[in-house]
Amino acid sequence: MSGVLHTAGDIVGDRYEVTTYIGQGGMQEVYRVHDRLLERDAVLKSPKNPSAKKRFNRSATLSARVNHDNVAKTLDYVEDGDRFYLIEELIEGCDLGYFLKNYVSILDPFAAGRVMHHLAKGLAASHRVNVVHRDLKPTNVMVVGGQNFTGFKITDFGIAKMAQEEIGEAVAGDEEGLTSSQTALGALPYMAPETIDDMQNAGKPADVWAIGALTFEVLTGNRPFGFGYRAVPLIQAAKVPPLPSPLTSNTQFAPFARAVFDLITACMQKNPAARPTADQLVTTCEGLYYSTVPREFGTIRRFDNSNWGFAGAPSGAVFCHVKSVFAASSLAVGERIWMTTYPGSPSRRAFPIVKAV
Incomplete structure (x- = not known):
């Protein structure tokens, strides 16, 4: 834990007591805290770059607009000295990336369809208030209950603006610039073609593309176009690989797997205008009839x-x-x-x- 911003017992904003260091991503450190005013636990996030105050504040303001059960709620924004913090709903569970790495490497099509549906509902709610995520990936999806797989919440709307700018700068540079940015490398497998071409003008359809790319990964165990700089021309060509034959050889799974794959390919059309909106995707997913039995x-x-x-x-x-x-x-x-x-x-x-x- 050397070099982290806080240790257990630190008080932030005269209100939030740090209890546990959770970890860090490419742009922020994350802590579990206890809200001493409301007597509840929450998550505290702070950017690694202390000069990003304006962008972080704007991202927090945007994320606070979104109120939906499939989105982690933004609870507060705090400035304390020369640092600034986002307080977010605490979700007991693990992120989807951790789930795939430590529990199961793929999801059956019924579970994959359920994930797609819930992500679509969360993004539809954000799009209605003109908030675009721009960095949807498995590590930004929380699996409520962890192994119990009881629900899903999208996180990190609060660093959307910061992520957009770092990813945009990395993609606009050369291979070295891209591979040196952890944020850009993590986002790349889920980037839409227009995001790579012009990050500043990538909008809501790019989030829908990301849902498709993420669902392809949980269903097959592979990212649709791989990862790293070599994925860029494949993403720009936008030719989604077919489902591997083992996923469709069993008649008990094949129809549902193909139905989910049809939604994936609809989300990953090269032309952003040809993709369904998040609201339209929600409506289509309602016809999947997956089980919610634990x-x-x-x-x-x-x-x-x-x-x-x-x-x-x-x-x-x-x-x-x-x-x-x-x-x-x-x-x-x-x-x-x-x-x-x-x-x-x-x-x-x-x-x-x-x-x-």
């Missing part, structure tokens, strides 16, 4: 047959069949799985099943 993790304990077996899980023994596994055709004793369970006799039954990391 997910749980389990471990395969028995697999006496090549097609079926049982997992141990918090809800008890769960019957598992290989036909219920997304993007895989086998299960083995000791494997960790992520699943939705439903009543069955004599054991509960799992569908869908995704192999865990």
